[in-house]
Amino acid sequence: MPKKFLSTLLWLAICIGGASAIGGIAIHRGESINAIWFVAAAICTYLVAYRFYSAWICARVLTLDDTRATPAERFNNGRDFVPTNRWVTFGHHFAAIAGPGPLIGPTLAMQFGYLPGTLWILAGSVLGGCVQDMVILFCSTRRDGRSLGQMARDELGLIGGWAAMVGAMLIMVILIAVLGLVIVNAMKHSPWATSTVLGTIPVAMLIGIYMHGIRPGRVLEGSLIGIALLLVCVVGGGWVDHNESLRGLFDWSGEAVAGFVMLYGFAAATLPVWLLLAPRDYLSTFLKLGVVFMLAVSILFLAPEMKMPALTQFIDGSGPIFKGSLFPFVFITIACGAVSGFHSLVASGTTPKLLSNERDIRLIGYGSMALESLVAIMAVIAACVLDPGVYFAINSPAGVVGAEAAAAVATISSWGFPVTVEQMEMLAREVGEQTLFARTGGAPSLAVGMATIFSNTFGSTLLSMWYHFAIMFEVLFILTTLDAGTRVGRFMLQDMLKHVWKPMANLSSYPATVLSSGIFVAAWGYFLWQGVKDPLGGVNILWPLFGIANQLLAGIALTVATGILIKMRKARYAWVTGVPLAWLAIVCTSAAFEKVLSSNPAIGFLSGAAQMQQQLLAGALPPERAAVAPQLIIGQQIDAALALFFALVLWVVIIEMLRMSLRMRKGKSVLPLSESGYIRTRLEPAVAILAD
Amino acid sequence: MIPGNPFKRFWQFLRQVTGDDAYERYRAHHAKVHPQGSHCSEVLLSRQQFFKLRQDEKWSRVSRCC
Numbered sequence: 001m002p003k004k005f006l007s008t009l010l011w012l013a014i015c016i017g018g019a020s021a022i023g024g025i026a027i028h029r030g031e032s033i034n035a036i037w038f039v040a041a042a043i044c045t046y047l048v049a050y051r052f053y054s055a056w057i058c059a060r061v062l063t064l065d066d067t068r069a070t071p072a073e074r075f076n077n078g079r080d081f082v083p084t085n086r087w088v089t090f091g092h093h094f095a096a097i098a099g100p101g102p103l104i105g106p107t108l109a110m111q112f113g114y115l116p117g118t119l120w121i122l123a124g125s126v127l128g129g130c131v132q133d134m135v136i137l138f139c140s141t142r143r144d145g146r147s148l149g150q151m152a153r154d155e156l157g158l159i160g161g162w163a164a165m166v167g168a169m170l171i172m173v174i175l176i177a178v179l180g181l182v183i184v185n186a187m188k189h190s191p192w193a194t195s196t197v198l199g200t201i202p203v204a205m206l207i208g209i210y211m212h213g214i215r216p217g218r219v220l221e222g223s224l225i226g227i228a229l230l231l232v233c234v235v236g237g238g239w240v241d242h243n244e245s246l247r248g249l250f251d252w253s254g255e256a257v258a259g260f261v262m263l264y265g266f267a268a269a270t271l272p273v274w275l276l277l278a279p280r281d282y283l284s285t286f287l288k289l290g291v292v293f294m295l296a297v298s299i300l301f302l303a304p305e306m307k308m309p310a311l312t313q314f315i316d317g318s319g320p321i322f323k324g325s326l327f328p329f330v331f332i333t334i335a336c337g338a339v340s341g342f343h344s345l346v347a348s349g350t351t352p353k354l355l356s357n358e359r360d361i362r363l364i365g366y367g368s369m370a371l372e373s374l375v376a377i378m379a380v381i382a383a384c385v386l387d388p389g390v391y392f393a394i395n396s397p398a399g400v401v402g403a404e405a406a407a408a409v410a411t412i413s414s415w416g417f418p419v420t421v422e423q424m425e426m427l428a429r430e431v432g433e434q435t436l437f438a439r440t441g442g443a444p445s446l447a448v449g450m451a452t453i454f455s456n457t458f459g460s461t462l463l464s465m466w467y468h469f470a471i472m473f474e475v476l477f478i479l480t481t482l483d484a485g486t487r488v489g490r491f492m493l494q495d496m497l498k499h500v501w502k503p504m505a506n507l508s509s510y511p512a513t514v515l516s517s518g519i520f521v522a523a524w525g526y527f528l529w530q531g532v533k534d535p536l537g538g539v540n541i542l543w544p545l546f547g548i549a550n551q552l553l554a555g556i557a558l559t560v561a562t563g564i565l566i567k568m569r570k571a572r573y574a575w576v577t578g579v580p581l582a583w584l585a586i587v588c589t590s591a592a593f594e595k596v597l598s599s600n601p602a603i604g605f606l607s608g609a610a611q612m613q614q615q616l617l618a619g620a621l622p623p624e625r626a627a628v629a630p631q632l633i634i635g636q637q638i639d640a641a642l643a644l645f646f647a648l649v650l651w652v653v654i655i656e657m658l659r660m661s662l663r664m665r666k667g668k669s670v671l672p673l674s675e676s677g678y679i680r681t682r683l684e685p686a687v688a689i690l691a692d
Numbered sequence: 693m694i695p696g697n698p699f700k701r702f703w704q705f706l707r708q709v710t711g712d713d714a715y716e717r718y719r720a721h722h723a724k725v726h727p728q729g730s731h732c733s734e735v736l737l738s739r740q741q742f743f744k745l746r747q748d749e750k751w752s753r754v755s756r757c758c
Binding site for chain 2: 076077078079080082084085087088091092096097098099100101147175179211212213216217218219220223273274277278281282335336340342343345346349350480481484485487488491507546550
């Protein structure tokens, strides 16, 4: 009994600790607050939710069965279906779901102050995101590792299936466009960043050739050599930056970087994967895990003070980084890190083919997302350790605060966030940039935040090295998402186009590859171009669109999950996925409507287009803006159509699910549950814990 | 538990999680399922073939998020 007593006592302490940390954050109103409170609140929340809520879901709702053979065991081919150690699978799954989203989204959302974002990251993850990832992983595991689109078709019917497929492809288009924009804003007019990133491409190819031809499959040694070469690239970039004749070569405009990104995406989608995509992914995964770990250690070691207020005046919707009020836009901006629909594609892809036992679903589905959410909390901390004035100066587009440094600091200081031109110039010099004003997109301000934390912890005063290391790290793994996404998008497109024209189905045909890659790159390239040309920096348009798309995909995943729970005769527990679904449906729909219909031209796409049209007709635009205005007007109208379409797709899937549940209730026939039959596992329990 | 000292276990974990030892594990699996001389023996892939196939499979699905 004393053991049980001790454990009860321990969990009681964790609960109380977490509750007081959250309470402390919520009611604290002072100059600054220590970041340790955030770490403590987050970790206690995840521990309690994992220990109690996820355990309850697994036992009562999903009724995981550890005697049931998983697809990995039944189809074991030693290649993609392989029963794998749970911690190894955890590592794979976490590496796959952790992308730039949970770093960028929270950085942008800090314009509301730290409180709303932090609360949504904590509540959204443990009640929504983690549940979604875990339940979808469960559903796919019980269906031989089938994809979300296929499950939607099998369980909800053709309409649901098509909606899921089209939704998944469109979110890919918007995701890649917005990530491309982040890269553009981090690299433009920065010779150091541009030359470093360009250097990483031959490094990746070299490692690709090494791991393919010279020492096939020696992942560890290849990656170690690669990481060393990447660090050389960062230092080399600094050397280029200091060389007067060379730096001009790498001082690119936004348009030039955008062109490069598109060319790069096309190349990576058409070249063999072993040459560029796969080796760069190894490098960026190592770098990502390393940086996240370093950031966690330094935050704990440094215990920095957070200078952002709990709430800012921008919750009314007048924010400089993106327009729109707290509801619904904080929930749209922080998509990844709280609930990310994209995860459902991974949880119904590679991961179920590695699970050696059903009971691992809890750790891998729920646990990895909790860890991802912790990464988002660290991004919150990195954004808030900056002086708010500096944060707003970096992230506010010139169209809002003015293109001149003096005008920008005057505007930002007038909001109550004092900052000076000298301060910004000194910071820019320290990090090796020409300017830090209006570097929108989140990546530069995150890099300044991380560089500040790293240089203080590791005792080095070389802020510029840390800054460009952080930029290289962000760009590198955004590029991985970008080209992996272009490649998968091309496959999805070919899969759809084959219904129109048969030969498109041939994945290895060269013309079909070039044509479909071209179409897909053109699709995201269009939105990227629009973002680069937009006077408000593009983030204001593209990031909310991406957030809506991501939450739409999460909505589809949760709908499929809810439908499956109802079919499993677990309707009384359907709220587990139904409540997050309802919330996302509300958020998604209201955000889509505001983005389409709002009469504020900075929020509503249609009124934005109308306003620009008026200015154009009245001749009120300067010539260089007037030249691109017609394209921007059409662009905003397309954005409006897309936002409406997203909301529509979500509701089609929800209605299909509700229709199916009603039919079931009335005792009418519905599509049968597509779960594969029970086969008893023959793996030794020891094997289940550690693969042979 | 994996036998051996903690350092060795960590090394094994690292090799598994990165996929460094994937080919060795595939070969062991192959030897167990398709013993030499059995009539339905599937051809054993070479190291290079195995990695190329695995990478092509991995990157034709969504395997990285936002």
